[in-house]
Amino acid sequence: MKILNESVVLTGYLVAAILFILALKGLSSPRKARRANRLGATGAVIAIAAYVLGHDIRNGAWIALAVVAGAAIAVPAARRVHMTQMPQLVAAFNGVGGGAAALVAVVEFTHGADAWAGSVIAFTVFIGGLSLTGSFITFGKLQGIITSRAVVFPGLGVLLGVLTLAAIATAVAMVITGNLLYAAALLGIGLVIGVLFVLPIGGADVPIVISLLNAFTGLAVAGSGVMLSNVLLLIAGTLVGASGTILTISMATAMGRSVTGIVFGAFRRARKSG
Amino acid sequence: MDVFALVTITVLAVFLGFEVVSKVSSTLHTPLMSEANAIHGIILLGAIMVAGQATEPLPLVLSVLAVFLATINIVGGFVVTDRMLVMFAAKPSRAGKKEVSK
Known part of the structure; x- marks a missing residue:
């Protein structure tokens, strides 16, 4: 209309x-x-x-259907969740938001993109994917589906390093060729890194990582704002990215921890034990 | 968007983001995180934008899926934040009492 x-x-x-x-x-x-x-x-x-x-x-009926279906899942989940389970529900909501940002970026990429737009799209696809699986791992940890202890194995740090390099190479290939398969590959690498990034984080540090992933999704949304030339997405995403970063630091400080210690500490321990 | 407008808006939003949460007390950390989570659910707008322009099957499927996921994020985000804050309003009776009904 x-x-x-x-x-x-x-x-x-x-x-x-x-x-x-x-x-x-x-x-x-x-x-x-x-x-x-x-x-x-x-x-x-x-x-x-x-x-x-x-x-x-276009596609108004499909969009309306998706909105109704999404609300039909979200409202009961948010209403019925027990107080102690709220942090993991927020994590799950954050994850699907990251997934949505990644998908929007992939769709935008099918229209073709110059080097600048392509780079922003690559960033959004990667961060959105990472946030999706990372958030679901934090959900699983807090919900007791997977162990809440730090999961580390020898070579994890090296594997993450290699994957990060692969992500950069894939992003470059994606921007240069404009091939959708590279975008899909980059999304896949982001999804795997999300899992590996959160697995080594244990127990009391998990809520802090949820906040960090929340800030990541904010950045992905800001990226979507740039590629869609939408000023509101840019402002809202940047606000969440910035305030989420400060919030993550305050949460860590309140618990007497440091954010870098939480994120990289597990790898240091892994290197010592492995 | 031209690059200068973009950089200006981004830098100002970063400072604003730092500023608005700088004085929050630690009891409100979780609701604030939840509120920020709900706000980035505005990616729903982006999802509707791409879904509303899709002409081919693959972009349509992906963007409608994005609309679905983003709706869960934004609707669930605001509703669950409201539930957390109801507990703050009914504060004095701290620990694990039955939640206030709506």
């Missing part, structure tokens, strides 16, 4: 961006926090309504 013109849509994005900032800000006061969360949700509704009312949209 093309009811709203472009400047109204952009104003809607501006309002949404302000509401997101107020939402994050309001969360630092227990009294205002619940209202702040509502402001955030209102911002999201305004932004999406503005886009939908301002553009001709």
Whole structure:
């Protein structure tokens, strides 16, 4: 439906961006926090309504179906979850968000991309994929599906190093050739690295890593904003990436830990024991 | 977007992101993380953008899947944050009481 013109849509994005900032800000006061969360949700509704009312949209029925199906899963999950299981549910939600950002990037890549857009897409595909599996491993750890202890094996550090180099090489090949298969390969490498990155993290450090992966998804969303030339995605993603980084550091500090110690500590131990 | 606008917006958003969470108390760490998680669910907008332009089967399937996943992120994110904050509102009776019904 093309009811709203472009400047109204952009104003809607501006309002949404302000509401997101107020939402994050309001969360630092227990009294205002619940209202702040509502402001955030209102911002999201305004932004999406503005886009939908301002553009001709194909596949409307499919999109509506996917939204209804997603909400039908998310609302009961969020409503029924036990208080002690909330952190892992947030991790799961974060993971699917990262997966969504990666898929959006892959789809955008099918339209072709120059070197700049291609690089942003490669970044988003990789970080989104990493966030997806990393978050699900943290979910599994907190939920007791997999052991919450640090899982390390000899050569893990080397394997991660090799995979990281492979990811860079694949990203370069993807940007140069424009071949979708490289994008799929990069997504695959991101998914594997997500698993290997979180496995060595144990017990009490897991919530901190959830926060770190949350910030990663924020960066992936910011990347989507750049490739889609959408200023709201850029602002919201960058906000979450930045505030999530600070939050991760404060959480670690509150527990007397350091973020680098958590992320790289396990590898150091692995090297000593292996 | 031209590069200067892009860099300007990004840098300002980074500083704003640092600023808005700098004074949060540790009891609110988890709800704040959850709120940030809900906000990046706005990737739903990006997913709708690509799904709404898809003409071929593969992009359509992938982007509709993205819409589905992003909806779980954003709807679940805001609802679960609200539930956490209900507990904060009903605070004095701290430990493991039955949750406040809605």
